[in-house]
Amino acid sequence: MTVVDTGLAGEYAAIHAYGTAAVHLSGAPRDLxxxxxxxxxxxxxxxxxxxxxxxxxxxxxxxxxxxxxIGDAEAAQALLLDVEERLATTWRAGVASEEPAEREICLNMLTASAEALARWRIAVGEAAAAPWPGRPA
Incomplete structure (x- = not known):
């Protein structure tokens, strides 16, 4: 399994998580x-x-x-924040690929994941910036 395979599996899971969690949200969080x-x-x-x-x-x-x-909006937001953190970690690992095409797509996906992660952090009242998105704490 390549890192792109792992990332694709993560994107599939994210789509499912968003579909499951969004029904518990309203207003700006639902729009996000x-x-x-x-x-x-x-x-x-x-x-x-x-x-x-x-x-x-x-x-x-x-x-x-x-x-x-998922019992409420807070749990839904926590799930979606976790999804974005995990995806950023997955795509960050892929940037180290020795295959140039894999490295490029992983970098593009990491950039998109870092932006999504920052948007959720802002939505839940956390600091948006992380010096190394996807880096385990």
Whole structure:
């Protein structure tokens, strides 16, 4: 499994998480969740194009994903913040790839993930900036 495979699996899981969590949100957080879900769909599509362009076969999304029950908006936001942190970590690891094409797509995905992570941090009242997005604390 390559880092791009891991990242694609993460994007699939993010789309599922956003679809599950957004129904618990309203107002600006719901708008943000819907916008970021669309961005994850765009990233998934870009990754599928990457696979096609390199003659590779992409794994399909899983039929379901294991998500703890979401009881309220706070839990939904916490889940989505965690999703963005995990994706940033995944894509950050991919930047170290020895394959130039993989490194490039991982860098592009890390940039998008870092932006999404900052947007959620602002939404939940945390500092937006992290000196090294995706770096384990």
């Amino acid at each position: 969740a819907e916008a970021l879900e669309a961005e994850h769909r765009d990233r998934r599509d870009a990754l599928l194009d990457f696979y096609d362009g390199h003659g590779m076969e992409a794994a399909p999304a899983q039929a379901s994903y294991d998500i703890d029950p």
